[in-house]
Amino acid sequence: MGKNNKRKRTAIVAPPQPSKLPTPPSESPSGSTSLIDSEDLECTVNVLETLCEFPEELSGKEMKDLRRRVHELYRVMVEGSGLGTSLTSKISTALSDYRFTDALIHLFEMYTRKLTPKLGALQRWVRECDATSQEDGSPGDPEALKCLDMILRIANMSHTPAVPVDQKVLGTSGTESSCSKNGNVVDGIDMGGIITRKQIFKAREDNEEIQIWGLIKDGKLFDTPPPSPYPNFRPVHHLKAADRKPPNLYDSTVHGSSPGAISLAPVNERKKPTKVDVPDVPGAFVVLDVFTPEECLQIVKAAEAIGWEKDEAKSGSAINKTSILAKNFVWLSDSSFLDHFYSSILPFVPAHAPISVDGNGGGKVRGINARFRVYQYTENQLYRPHIDGAWPAAGLHPETGEYLHDSSPPDDPLWSRYTLLVYLNGEGDIPKDTGCTTFFLPSDKIGVMEAHSVRPIQGAVLCFPHGDTTGSLLHEGSAVGKGGIKYVIRTDLLYEAKGFGQYKPPASVGVKQGGKEEEGIGG
Ligand SMILES: O=C(O)CCC(=O)C(=O)O
Numbered sequence: 001m002g003k004n005n006k007r008k009r010t011a012i013v014a015p016p017q018p019s020k021l022p023t024p025p026s027e028s029p030s031g032s033t034s035l036i037d038s039e040d041l042e043c044t045v046n047v048l049e050t051l052c053e054f055p056e057e058l059s060g061k062e063m064k065d066l067r068r069r070v071h072e073l074y075r076v077m078v079e080g081s082g083l084g085t086s087l088t089s090k091i092s093t094a095l096s097d098y099r100f101t102d103a104l105i106h107l108f109e110m111y112t113r114k115l116t117p118k119l120g121a122l123q124r125w126v127r128e129c130d131a132t133s134q135e136d137g138s139p140g141d142p143e144a145l146k147c148l149d150m151i152l153r154i155a156n157m158s159h160t161p162a163v164p165v166d167q168k169v170l171g172t173s174g175t176e177s178s179c180s181k182n183g184n185v186v187d188g189i190d191m192g193g194i195i196t197r198k199q200i201f202k203a204r205e206d207n208e209e210i211q212i213w214g215l216i217k218d219g220k221l222f223d224t225p226p227p228s229p230y231p232n233f234r235p236v237h238h239l240k241a242a243d244r245k246p247p248n249l250y251d252s253t254v255h256g257s258s259p260g261a262i263s264l265a266p267v268n269e270r271k272k273p274t275k276v277d278v279p280d281v282p283g284a285f286v287v288l289d290v291f292t293p294e295e296c297l298q299i300v301k302a303a304e305a306i307g308w309e310k311d312e313a314k315s316g317s318a319i320n321k322t323s324i325l326a327k328n329f330v331w332l333s334d335s336s337f338l339d340h341f342y343s344s345i346l347p348f349v350p351a352h353a354p355i356s357v358d359g360n361g362g363g364k365v366r367g368i369n370a371r372f373r374v375y376q377y378t379e380n381q382l383y384r385p386h387i388d389g390a391w392p393a394a395g396l397h398p399e400t401g402e403y404l405h406d407s408s409p410p411d412d413p414l415w416s417r418y419t420l421l422v423y424l425n426g427e428g429d430i431p432k433d434t435g436c437t438t439f440f441l442p443s444d445k446i447g448v449m450e451a452h453s454v455r456p457i458q459g460a461v462l463c464f465p466h467g468d469t470t471g472s473l474l475h476e477g478s479a480v481g482k483g484g485i486k487y488v489i490r491t492d493l494l495y496e497a498k499g500f501g502q503y504k505p506p507a508s509v510g511v512k513q514g515g516k517e518e519e520g521i522g523g
């Protein structure tokens with residue numbers, strides 16, 4: 001730009017314009033409304049162009065107000081609200097309307113602008129995508145999967161380079177691999193260009209297991225009909241379907257156990273727990289031999305005797321898409337069971353909480369959430385892709401015995417940062433290559449995700465980061481194959497939260513802060 005031009009443009013800045021109140025919106029020729037008249041707009045553009053070219057002009061005192069406004073404008077534009085509504089809500093709306101192409105365009109914009117949404121938004125988008133595999137195991141809606149791939153990249157989840165097709169993965173079950181394709185897919189094959197399934201990870205071949213499903217089918221789970229009430233278990237909390245948050249079609253009961261409810265094998269009769277990392281899934285690992293097959297059997301017996309509850313949200317597209325197509329038994333575990341569980345995994349878990357996206361974290365590991373959700377999945381049942389949310393420490397009030405959703409004292413709050421999945425059965429009960437926990441990770445190629453499946457092993461615990469943490473993993477409980485059954489406990493690893501920043505999930509994930517009865521959604 002020539003000198004004259006410069007003079008002309010700076011001259012526009014110099015004489016202070018009388019401040020104008022915005023005029024009411026008027027229809028522009030394109031049909032959109034505008035608060036800015038075209039002369040003002042032209043003038044502003046000229047000023048901004050000049051300042052970009054000669055930024056030193058910005059340093060003066062008289063420019064203070066302008067600098068502040070430009071900062072504000074930049075923030076608003078980064079959030080997308082300068083374009084009508086925020087990018088986040090545009091994405092949410094497009095996904096919930098099944099306008100996947102629109103959603104993808106906005107997601108791509110968010111990706112290129114390196115904007116990171118809150119966990120609540122990520123969880124909502126994943127639910128809205130509903131990119132779950134079909135019941136026969138074939139991949140979900142391709143458009144939804146493309147959105148999911150972009151969501152993963154935006155979430156800044158750890159990027160894993162693709163494993164060469166012929167690379168053998170420790171402890172896997174052979175060349176056939178597909179936790180949700182009924183054994184038809186070979187490792188590394190690109191499923192319709194959107195999902196590359198990796199070889200199924202099995203932490204140990206030939207695990208010694210009790211086949212619980214066989215006992216049930218043969219009517220041999222109990223020698224005599226189980227007593228009612230079931231020994232050492234009692235209901236500690238009951239919520240009517242309509243009072244659940246979000247409202248559900250079914251009531252929910254929490255059953256508390258007393259020490260000794262599950263009789264634990266003595267130390268000299270049990271194998272020493274060992275840790276195996278899940279290959280190419282950053283942060284995920286399995287601890288073998290936390291529980292013996294006999295202990296797993298006792299847990300399933302208690303749940304079968306006391307009874308499973310269904311879980312189905314009452315209404316709303318996002319809520320419906322959250323549904324876990326499994327029955328559950330909510331167990332508030334006793335101290336002796338928790339002590340054994342915690343001491344078995346403690347040597348292997350991170351001693352300090354990972355740092356979350358907004359820089360919080362670092363608190364010391366403190367225990368396991370006593371609130372266990374025991375799931376029973378039968379043929380074709382699954383848990384749709386989701387990112388697990390963080391939970392507080394549930395428990396009973398020390399004096400009143402009242403069930404508390406968050407039982408840790410206000411001056412020593414605990415919040416979870418890791419998911420713990422205890423596999424109560426495995427090989428013999430769950431048809432080959434089905435019923436795995438499957439992680440989805442972005443691949444080297446935009447639009448292609450890698451699916452890494454972990455095969456359930458009786459008595460083992462799968463651990464992985466969750467909540468508002470860099471490295472939280474998108475995963476599904478893949479469908480159980482024909483004639484099979486899967487039993488798994490979901491709970492959480494708790495970390496000190498005081499002084500380590502905001503651990504609580506955003507209200508948008510459905511958990512009221514510090515509430516006593518809220519259940520939360522999104523895992
Ligand atoms: O059943 C599984 O393998 C996964 C369960 C799960 O993701 C959860 O409970 O949050």
Ligand SMILES: [Fe+2]
Nearest residue numbers: 386387388523
């Ligand atoms: Fe989960």
